[in-house]
Amino acid sequence: MQLKKRVSALALAVVLALSATACSGTGSSSTGSSAAESASSAASSAASSAATTEKTTIKVGTLKGPTGLGMLKMMQDADAKTTTNDYKFALDTAPTAAVAKLTSGEVDMAGLPTNLAASLYKKTNGKMQLLEINTLGVLSIVTNGETITSIKDLKGKKIVSSGKGSVPEYAFNYILKQNGLNPEKDVQVEYASEHAAAMTKLVSGQVKIAVLPEPFVTQTLAKCKTAKIALNMTDEWSKVVKDGSVLTMGCMVVRKDFAEKHKDAVNQFLADYKASSEYANQNAEATGKLAEKYLGMPAAVAAKAIPNCSLTFMDGDEMKAKVQPFFKIMYQENPQSIGGKLPDDGIYYQK
Structure with missing residues (x-):
């Protein structure tokens, strides 16, 4: 929205500049044309600069495992400055460290075991949301x-x-x-x-x-x-299992206040993650090389493991349909595994 307002303001400035030129009875036509071109060029340059500087920074926590494998293409693109958002990645080896960063605000979203999404939703009084499911049984x-x-x-x-x-x-x-x-x-x-x-x-x-x-x-x-x-x-x-529940292992959890403030950027993140996950599934060898660069895994091992990592992408209603039965089983197994209570629909992020 800020970018649109800035570009609109610049467009208005062009119109005013052109109007001022047209209303000047003493200026020649060539002078008016030159002034209009200059104003148009300045507006175009400023709009381009605004588009470049208006990227939303998203601090993303990820684990050294399947969640990280699904994000590797995003990491590469972020390094190349080709993403719409400005992604900053923080790598952890244990969920507890990722949870600490998420709750403290050190990161805006984080890859976590799915049950922790429900647990955090309860413990923070709804201040966290389940963004998407990215890993099934591994x-x-x-x-x-x-x-x-x-x-x-x-x-x-x-x-x-x-x-x-x-x-x-x-x-x-x-x-x-x-x-x-x-x-x-x-x-x-x-x-x-x-x-x-x-x-x-x-x-x-x-x-x-x-x-x-x-x-x-x-x-x-x-x-x-x-x-x-x-x-x-x-x-x-x-x-x-008797209800067709899917073993949903990994997910992304987002801070609700961040998601509400930057909805367009979060939706873009979802699109980028989906594309990155699909790339990993379709290009195991290339992704293996990225795993060695960003996660410290041997490239050959990562490439061989990717087809067995059950990398997926589910958000919105599909995510809800798959994870609700899983939460019920986790609750039956141990209510504290999901925070002591089945989460309501507020846990599910909606675009």
């Missing part, structure tokens, strides 16, 4: 020297995982319970602070079973020749 049970062919085979086993307090923990617990296992008594789960730490424990042989997300699954297989994927958690989820 979890696998990976073994190193252990044979696991079903969830029930996990009984009595020690398992390392990550993502405590977020989707990996609650989804895993739900699957265990639906298979007749008590997460607190029948298995011993150790939660690492980061995905990379869980991977290291498995690769080094400290544990034989791990619950890992992509791209860390692919990294594990590349580093450890004896490691293998035992179970795909998305498949296991689909076996036990």
